[in-house]
Amino acid sequence: MTAFSSEPIIKLEGVDIYQNGNKLVLSDVNFEINKGDFVFLIGRTGSGKSSLLKTLYGDLWLESGKGKVVGYELQKMKQAEVPFLRRKLGIVFQDFQLFFDRNVEENLEFVLRATGWTDKSAIKTRISDVLMQVGLGTSPKKMPHQLSGGEQQRVVIARAMLNEPQILLADEPTGNLDPEVGEQIMQVFQTINTAGTAILMATHNYDFLKKYPARVVKCENGAVTEIQ
Known part of the structure; x- marks a missing residue:
């Protein structure tokens, strides 16, 4: 176990990232993220931040270089493995992508069932745990439209x-929220990070x-650099 736990969660070596299969957006990307790290990814719109994230969760194929994410080698990955890679990652988008015809609990239950959970009481417990973690312990029966933007992001x-x-x-998770709410969401991320999630x-x-x-890692002029 020790050998595994000391391995980086994400490691990219000499990676080139293409958009639409042919437009090179980032070249020779090298960086790693270890257990419990908190890393900001910055750069102008169009600098390649989203493409980098998409490569990490298997939405863009890794064409050249070596990438390892939560134990999966991106350059060798098959389409059928992508859902398994994503189960080991949490992905937070700027637009919420919630089902508006289901309440909070049903939105979360859908994901658990889709990822193989079957035990009703285990599902209920896990949903209640994560809602407590993001400060929404009292809202499982609310519909998304009854929640504020900040609550939906939670x-x-x-x-x-x-x-x-x-x-x-997380891809611009506070981008659509006003500053005060964005601050609260940032604190949720801090709490999650302190508990051990990178x-x-x-x-x-x-x-x-x-x-x-x-x-802080910056995408600029086709390169990814760590800012000291």
Whole structure:
């Protein structure tokens, strides 16, 4: 076990990232993320942040270089393995992608059942745990339209945490929220990180970088560099 736990959760070596199969957006990307790290991913719109995240969760194929994410070798991965890779990751998007015809609990239950959970009481317990974790313990029966934008984003984070991922990948998770609510969401991420889950968060909010010191990785001019 020790050998496994000391291995990086994400490791990219000499990776080139293409958009639409042919447009090179980032070249010779090398970086790793270890257990419990908090990493901000910054860069202008169009600098390749989303493409980098998509490569990590198997939405874009790794064409060249070597990438290992939660034990999966991206350059060798088959389409059929993508759902298994994603079960070990938590993914938080800017748009919430909730089912608006189901309540909070049903939204979360759908994901657990889709990922192989069958035991009713285990499902109920896990849902209640993740809702407590994001500060929504009293809202399982609410419909998404009864929640504020910030509360909906908390549901999305709870959903991402359901299968106890080793890392959360968050793409501009506060992009659609006003500053005060964005701050609350940032604190939810801090709590999750303190409890041991690594986080890679793409953000345009430079206040966060000052307020929550962490590693910062920047996409710029086709390269990915760590900012010291």
